[in-house]
Amino acid sequence: MQTIETISELTIEVKRSKFLAYLVPISQYEGLQDKLKMQHPKANHVVYALRYLNEFEQIVENFSDDGEPKGCAGMPVLNVLRGEELINCAVLIVRYFGGIKLGTGGMARAYTLAVKNLLIKTTLAVYEKEESTTFTSSYSNVEKILYHLRQLQISNYERDFGTDSVSWKVTGSEEKIKKLKTLL
Numbered sequence: 001m002q003t004i005e006t007i008s009e010l011t012i013e014v015k016r017s018k019f020l021a022y023l024v025p026i027s028q029y030e031g032l033q034d035k036l037k038m039q040h041p042k043a044n045h046v047v048y049a050l051r052y053l054n055e056f057e058q059i060v061e062n063f064s065d066d067g068e069p070k071g072c073a074g075m076p077v078l079n080v081l082r083g084e085e086l087i088n089c090a091v092l093i094v095r096y097f098g099g100i101k102l103g104t105g106g107m108a109r110a111y112t113l114a115v116k117n118l119l120i121k122t123t124l125a126v127y128e129k130e131e132s133t134t135f136t137s138s139y140s141n142v143e144k145i146l147y148h149l150r151q152l153q154i155s156n157y158e159r160d161f162g163t164d165s166v167s168w169k170v171t172g173s174e175e176k177i178k179k180l181k182t183l184l
Contacts, residue, residue, distance in 0.1 A: 001127040008122040014110040021091060021114040023122055026052040029090040033064075036094055044097045047111065049078035050090035057129075059087065066132045068095075068172045072107040080115040087127050089113055128173035130152025135184065136165045152176045 008023040020040070024032060035077030036046050044095060061082075077091050093114055102110055118174040137145055142159075145168065149157060154176055160167040170180065 001085045002124040003086065003127040004122060005125055006123075008118055010114065010118040010121060012110075012114050012117055013098070014113065015100040015102060015106070017100070017102065017110065018096040019097065019110060019114040021118045022093070023089060023115075023118050026050060026088045026090055028090075032090075033092060036092060040094050040096075042096065043094045045073065045095045046092055047077060047091045047095065049074050049081055051081050051184050052079070052088045053084060069104050069109060070088040070122040072104045072113050075111040076112045080112055080119070082120060084124075086124070088139060091118070099154050110180045118182075128175070130171055131174050131177050132169060132171040133177050133181065134167065134169050136162075136167050137184075138165060142166055145184070148180060152179055176181065 004023060004025055007028065009023070010021045012019050012021070020043075020174060021031070022036070029048075033046050033048055037043070039047070045066045045068050047064060047066050047068060049061075051061050052061060054060050063078045065071070065075075068074075073093070073095075077093065081089070081091065084093045093111060139161075149155070151172070152172070154170060154172040156171040158169045170177065172180070
C-alpha cells in the first residue's frame with residue numbers, strides 16, 4: 001500500500017470544462033470540500049473519493065458524485081485510488097462546466113484522467129503502520145532522547161514536563177518505535 005504526506009494539486013481542461021484536482025492526506029480532508037465550495041462558488045461540482053484505515057485495520061472507502069450523474073465521477077476517482085493501492089488519502093475535484101456536455105463516459109474518463117495526471121506528479125510513500133508509545137525520563141535525558149528521535153527521523157512526539165520527570169508520547173512506524181525502545 002502507498003500513501004501521501006503532502007497536498008498535491010493539478011488543473012486539467014477537457015472540452016473547455018476545467019477540473020481542479022487535489023490529493024490530500026486524510027488528516028487534512030475534514031471540511032476541505034466545504035472550503036473548496038466557498039473558494040469556487042461558480043464551480044458546478046466538488047467531487048471526492050477517499051480511502052483510509054480505521055482502528056481495526058480495515059479499509060474504509062467513500063465517494064460523492066456531488067450532483068454529477070450517478071457513478072460518473074466519484075466512483076471512477078475511487079477506482080484509481082484502489083488501483084494505485086493508495087490509503088489514508090482523499091481526492092477532491094472541483095469542476096467548472098465549459099459549455100460542452102461530456103456524456104457519462106466522457107465525464108468518467110475526464111475525472112479518471114485528472115486523478116491519474118495528479119498521481120504522476122505526486123510523490124508517493126510506502127504506507128507504514130504507525131504506533132504510539134509512552135514513557136517517562138529524567139530531565140537530564142531529554143537532549144539524549146531528542147537526539148535519538150532526530151536520528152530515527154521521528155518528528156511526532158509530545159512532552160509533558162512534570163516536577164521531577166518528563167512524560168513522552170511518541171508516534172512513528174512500528175520499526176522506528178521498536179528501535180527507539182532498544183535505545184532507551
